[in-house]
Amino acid sequence: MNPAFRRALSYVVPYWRRLALVAALSLVSTALSLVLPYLSKTLVDRALIGRNLGALYRIVGLFALTSIAGFALTAFTGLRYTRVSADILFDMRLALYRHLQQLSPRFYARTPLGDILARVNNDVGEIQRVAAESLLAWAGNVLFLVGSVGAMFWLDARLALVGVAAVPASVWALRRVRAQLAQRVKAVREASAGVGTFLIETLQAVRLVVTAATTPRSSTP
Numbered sequence: 637m638n639p640a641f642r643r644a645l646s647y648v649v650p651y652w653r654r655l656a657l658v659a660a661l662s663l664v665s666t667a668l669s670l671v672l673p674y675l676s677k678t679l680v681d682r683a684l685i686g687r688n689l690g691a692l693y694r695i696v697g698l699f700a701l702t703s704i705a706g707f708a709l710t711a712f713t714g715l716r717y718t719r720v721s722a723d724i725l726f727d728m729r730l731a732l733y734r735h736l737q738q739l740s741p742r743f744y745a746r747t748p749l750g751d752i753l754a755r756v757n758n759d760v761g762e763i764q765r766v767a768a769e770s771l772l773a774w775a776g777n778v779l780f781l782v783g784s785v786g787a788m789f790w791l792d793a794r795l796a797l798v799g800v801a802a803v804p805a806s807v808w809a810l811r812r813v814r815a816q817l818a819q820r821v822k823a824v825r826e827a828s829a830g831v832g833t834f835l836i837e838t839l840q841a842v843r844l845v846v847t848a849a850t851t852p853r854s855s856t857p
Contacts, residue, residue, distance in 0.1 A: 642707060644763050647724055647727050647728050647731075648724060650727075651720050651723060651724060654716070654719075654720040655720060655772070657716065658713055658716050658717045658720065658772060659707060659772050659775055661712065661713040661716070662713050662737075662772055662776045663775065663776065663779055664690075664709060665709045665710050665713060666776050666779050666780050666783070667779070667783070668702055668705060668706040668709065669780070670694055670780065670783040670784065670787060671702055672699065672702060672703070672706075673787060673791075675695055675698055675699045676699075676788065677791065678691075678695055679692070679695045679699070679842070682695070683695055683696075697800060711850065718774070725761060728760045728763065729756060729760050732755070732756055733756070733761060734751070736756075748829070748830075748837075749832075749836045749837070750829050750830065750832030750833025750834065750835070750836050750837075751829045751832070753832050753836070754825065754828055754829035754832055758825065758828065759825075785800070788800075790814070791817035816838065816842055825853070
C-alpha cells in the first residue's frame with residue numbers, strides 16, 4: 637500500500653465503527669433503489685396490462701413506501717457521514733496545524749502563505765475525501781452496478797446485451813477524459829494557491845501602508 641495512503645487511513649481507522657454503520661446504511665439504501673425498477677415492471681404487467689385494480693393499489697403502496705424509506709435512509713446516512721467526515725477532517729487539519737508550528741522560519745520564508753493555506757483548506761479536504769468517501773462510494777457503486785446488471789439480464793437478456801455492448805466504449809472515453817481532467821484540476825489548484833498568495837500578501841501590504849500613513853512624521857529641523 638502507498639505510504640501516503642496508509643498515513644491518510646490512520647486518521648480514518650479511529651472512526652471505523654461509525655463508517656461501518658454508514659456503509660451498511662448506504663448498502664441498504666442502494667438495495668432499496670434496486671427494488672423500484674422491479675416494482676415498475678410489476679405495475680405495468682399486472683396492474684395496468686392485467687387491469688387488476690387491487691394489484692394497482694398494492695404495488696403503488698409498495699412503491700411509495702419503498703421510495704419514502706429510501707429517501708429517509710439516504711438523508712439519515714448523509715447526516716451520519718457528514719458528522720464523521722467533519723471529525724476526520726478536523727483531526728487532519730489539527731495534525732497539519734501542529735506540524736506547521738514545528739517548522740523553521742526558513743520554511744515560511746521560502747513558501748508562499750497562500751500555498752500553505754491551500755494545503756490546509758483544500759488539499760486536506762481532498763485527502764479526507766479519498767480516504768473515507770471514496771471507499772464508501774466504491775462499495776455502493778459496485779453493489780448498484782452488480783444489482784442493475786443482474787436485474788437487466790433477469791428481466792430481458794437480449795436487451796441487457798445491447799446495453800452492455802456500449803460499456804467498452806464508455807470505459808475508453810472515461811479513461812481519456814479522466815487524464816485530461818486530472819491535469820486541469822492540478823492547474824486549477826496551482827492557480828488557486830497563487831490567487832490566495834496574492835490576496836494575502838496584498839491585504840498584509842495594505843495594513844502596512846495604512847499603519848505607515850497614520851504614523852505621525854517627525855518634524856525636520
